[in-house]
Amino acid sequence: MNPVRGLGRFPGIALLCAIPAACLLAPFLTGAGRPGMPGGLLPHPAAIDLDSILSPPSARHWLGTDLVGRDLLSRLLNGGRTSLTIAAGAALLALLIGATLGLGAGLAGGWIDLLVGRMIEVVDCLPTLLVALAAAGAGWGSGPVPLTLAIALTRWGHLARLARVEALRWRATPRRDSALAVGAGTCRLLAHHAFPAALPILATACALVAAEALVVEAGIGAIGFGVEPPAPTWGGLLLEARLSIDQAWWPVVFPGVAIFVAVSAALALAEPGGSGGVQTARPAGAAPPPWGSL
Amino acid sequence: MTAYLLRRVLVSIPTLAALITLTFLLLRSVPGDPADARLAEADTARIDRAAVEHLRSQFGGDLPPLPQAVLWAGRCLRFDFGLSFADGAPVGARIVRALGATAVLSGTALLLMLAVSLTAGTWMAAGAGGRLDRWGGRLLLIAASVPASLGAVILQRLLAVDFPLFPLHGAGPPGAAGEPFLGGLRLQYLALPALCVAYRGAALYSRLVRQAVVQTLRAEFVTAARARGLAGPFLHLRHTLRNALLPLISTTAALVPAAMAGSIVVETIFGWPGAGRLFADSVLGRDYPVILALVWAGALLTLTSLLAADLLLGSVDPRVRVHDPAGRQG
Numbered sequence: 001m002n003p004v005r006g007l008g009r010f011p012g013i014a015l016l017c018a019i020p021a022a023c024l025l026a027p028f029l030t031g032a033g034r035p036g037m038p039g040g041l042l043p044h045p046a047a048i049d050l051d052s053i054l055s056p057p058s059a060r061h062w063l064g065t066d067l068v069g070r071d072l073l074s075r076l077l078n079g080g081r082t083s084l085t086i087a088a089g090a091a092l093l094a095l096l097i098g099a100t101l102g103l104g105a106g107l108a109g110g111w112i113d114l115l116v117g118r119m120i121e122v123v124d125c126l127p128t129l130l131v132a133l134a135a136a137g138a139g140w141g142s143g144p145v146p147l148t149l150a151i152a153l154t155r156w157g158h159l160a161r162l163a164r165v166e167a168l169r170w171r172a173t174p175r176r177d178s179a180l181a182v183g184a185g186t187c188r189l190l191a192h193h194a195f196p197a198a199l200p201i202l203a204t205a206c207a208l209v210a211a212e213a214l215v216v217e218a219g220i221g222a223i224g225f226g227v228e229p230p231a232p233t234w235g236g237l238l239l240e241a242r243l244s245i246d247q248a249w250w251p252v253v254f255p256g257v258a259i260f261v262a263v264s265a266a267l268a269l270a271e272p273g274g275s276g277g278v279q280t281a282r283p284a285g286a287a288p289p290p291w292g293s294l
Numbered sequence: 295m296t297a298y299l300l301r302r303v304l305v306s307i308p309t310l311a312a313l314i315t316l317t318f319l320l321l322r323s324v325p326g327d328p329a330d331a332r333l334a335e336a337d338t339a340r341i342d343r344a345a346v347e348h349l350r351s352q353f354g355g356d357l358p359p360l361p362q363a364v365l366w367a368g369r370c371l372r373f374d375f376g377l378s379f380a381d382g383a384p385v386g387a388r389i390v391r392a393l394g395a396t397a398v399l400s401g402t403a404l405l406l407m408l409a410v411s412l413t414a415g416t417w418m419a420a421g422a423g424g425r426l427d428r429w430g431g432r433l434l435l436i437a438a439s440v441p442a443s444l445g446a447v448i449l450q451r452l453l454a455v456d457f458p459l460f461p462l463h464g465a466g467p468p469g470a471a472g473e474p475f476l477g478g479l480r481l482q483y484l485a486l487p488a489l490c491v492a493y494r495g496a497a498l499y500s501r502l503v504r505q506a507v508v509q510t511l512r513a514e515f516v517t518a519a520r521a522r523g524l525a526g527p528f529l530h531l532r533h534t535l536r537n538a539l540l541p542l543i544s545t546t547a548a549l550v551p552a553a554m555a556g557s558i559v560v561e562t563i564f565g566w567p568g569a570g571r572l573f574a575d576s577v578l579g580r581d582y583p584v585i586l587a588l589v590w591a592g593a594l595l596t597l598t599s600l601l602a603a604d605l606l607l608g609s610v611d612p613r614v615r616v617h618d619p620a621g622r623q624g
Contacts, residue, residue: 084510127555133577134320136586173447215441222443223574238443244562245447245462246455256444264439271435 002256019262023080029100031073042074054248064250066240076254079232083221084262086144086151086233087213093208098159098200103194105160106167107186116164120157128154128216134224144227151213161207166198198203204270212268218259234259299605300545301360308596310590311367317589318363320583345382352376352583366586375587380576385583389591396467396568397563400553402484404600405493407549410496415503416530422508430500437497442556446563455487460486463565487564495549501543506538511535540611547603551596 012088030042043049043061049069052121057064063072132150170176170193214234219224222242223234229236234255241251353362369376375385418430440448454462464484510516511534519533539546558570565571569588575582 028404084301116406125551128552129555129558130573130589133558134317134573134589136577149540188454211439218441219443222447222561223562225574225577235443238447242450245451249451252447252451256448259441259444260436260439263441264435267435267439 002212003263019080019258019265020084023034023084024193026074026081028079031137043071045074045078045232046063046070047074049086054244055248056248063254064248066251067244072109072237072250072254075232075237076234076258079234079237079255080258080262082144082227082231083214083217083234084216084260086148087210087262087266088259089144089148090213091210094159094209095154095202095206097152097249098156098205099163099198100190101156101191101196102160102163103198105166107189107194109170113164116160120160122140123157126154128212129219132216132220135221143234147217147226148213151209159202159209162201163198164203165192166201170197207266207270211263214259214266215265231258231268234262262269295450297599302601302604307371309597310593311364311371312369313593314367314586314590315360315363316364317586318582319359321580321585322359322363324402333464340470341462343548349377349382359505370586370590375590376583378576378584380579380584386586389572389587391585392567392569392572393591396554396557396561396570399484399487399568400491400550400557401611402488403495403557404527404549406488407496407499407553408546410492412535414500415498415536416507418500419507419534420513420530422504422511427504427550430504434497434500437493441493442490443559443563445493446560447458449486449490450563451548465566487557487560490560492552495552495556499545499549502542503538506542507534510534510538533573540607542546543607543610544600544603547599550599551592554592554595 012085031043045216047070049065049071051069052061052065053069054189055061055065055069061071061073065071066075101116101119105113127247128151131154132147135146135150175193179189217226217233218235218238220237221233224239226235226239227233237251237255238259241255244251353366357365366376373386375389377383378385378388414430414434418427421427432559450462453460459482461483509528515537516529516534518530524533554569557566558573559567560566561568561570562574567593573583573588575581576588
């Protein structure tokens with residue numbers, strides 16, 4: 001089954017590709033060397049330029065500079081790398097956990113199904129922000145990894161539920177019997193048969209996890225519990241914008257646009273019949289996917 | 295009914311205890327503890343060594359981590375939250391004060407959320423497929439795409455700096471005593487934070503309301519009501535919305551803890567002296583007793599609102615029955 005159909009409606013996909021592409025190119029655009037070293041089109045994201053503190057957008061600094069004169073465009077692109085990596089990592093990890101447990105529960109049934117059901121209930125009760133903050137408080141370090149883990153570990157429930165339903169549906173088809181008849185083992189059943197069957201609908205839910213991850217990072221970065229400075233992230237840029245809120249508009253507007261475009265692209269991807277490209281076999285009249293939790 | 299209620303409450307006790315134990319172990323999984331840090335400062339900052347030792351001893355002295363965690367969970371269940379590492383004051387009184395401030399903020403936000411999303415959802419469903427529905431849907435997508443932190447910063451810039459209609463920060467003018475309880479509440483300080491807690495949830499919830507109403511509108515009893523000549527607000531409020539909301543009751547209950555969790559970011563950005571900000575501050579200061587007490591309060595709130603949703607569902611929808619083991623129905 002082709003998860004990407006209807007390329008006529010591709011703004012979601014196009015945006016979702018353009019932003020990471022720009023962010024992935026960031027190290028080639030910015031001075032690869034130490035802060036302050038020349039080289040590259042853009043200054044290093046941590047290069048401090050005390051001659052242009054909080055300067056508005058200009059030919060020298062396209063998007064202006066922050067409180068200590070660091071180039072906002074450079075920080076925006078490099079920050080996007082971290083934020084988008086967190087989002088993608090959390091989505092993939094949640095997919096791994098959710099698909100394995102959900103498909104396993106659906107295929108196995110019995111006590112495994114009950115156990116996984118309990119786990120999903122517990123996980124759904126845990127607010128991501130609370131766990132991410134508690135992880136920061138427990139001192140798991142303040143790199144992108146604990147944040148990714150906190151998001152994935154609290155967000156796989158929805159994926160697991162979808163995967164379980166898909167597995168139940170798949171189990172009822174003759175394809176399971178034919179796979180068993182040619183001698184497929186449990187792992188092969190899971191990886192080569194049930195997973196591909198469930199992938200389209202799981203991909204939609206993954207886009208939601210990615211959107212939620214961006215939102216969480218923006219929130220937790222904006223109150224100073226995110227990835228440790230001076231490494232920029234989009235949430236961290238919001239924190240810096242708060243510090244100069246009464247003096248400058250550009251530190252709010254540009255990261256704001258980036259976050260907004262990325263989140264709405266991810267949400268649009270998950271929208272059945274919206275501007276997104278991922279189409280799923282959804283029965284008519286079924287409820288739309290929740291746009292994540294709050 | 296009473297038996298059912300009692301059983302639900304009894305079942306929630308081990309859940310709460312397990313959660314506290316897990317959080318405790320998570321917090322203690324990192325070497326070193328804040329009491330140690332305070333002792334290290336003791337000579338220079340003239341902190342009372344005995345007092346710090348006393349703070350640490352409330353966790354059960356030299357016991358291994360697991361018994362310590364279980365002991366602490368037992369204390370929490372008896373509403374005894376110990377003394378704060380930060381200043382040695384009892385934690386209970388402090389979290390009650392903070393939760394009061396958060397209740398004002400989250401309560402306002404919840405009312406705002408419900409008012410907006412019920413109106414918008416019904417309205418969009420009434421004209422499903424039409425222009426209002428399509429543009430409303432786009433507007434909701436836009437609102438859902440702006441994280442609360444970003445929305446807060448934008449609102450601060452627009453409505454507190456460019457057009458200073460609202461205060462930028464805090465819960466009252468500097469120097470004015472008092473917590474933002476209803477007595478000393480100043481609405482202009484409440485407006486922006488409440489809006490920030492509410493708008494994203496309102497966007498997500500409006501969509502669910504719209505979908506539920508659209509599905510209900512297809513039901514036969516709606517056609518029957520229409521055949522009797524009912525139309526407009528009466529039809530929607532009296533017949534459609536009431537039935538559409540039944541499947542949404544548990545989602546609505548989940549809004550309560552979500553609003554509380556969302557207030558962590560918003561309270562910190564706006565300097566609102568509530569539980570969310572207290573949580574962020576105690577995470578920063580590794581003030582374990584306060585963190586544990588707030589996790590406990592949050593879990594209790596979640597369980598209570600889920601229970602309330604189940605009871606409400608039972609009382610609103612006559613088809614739902616709450617079973618107790620004796621086979622009677624209540």
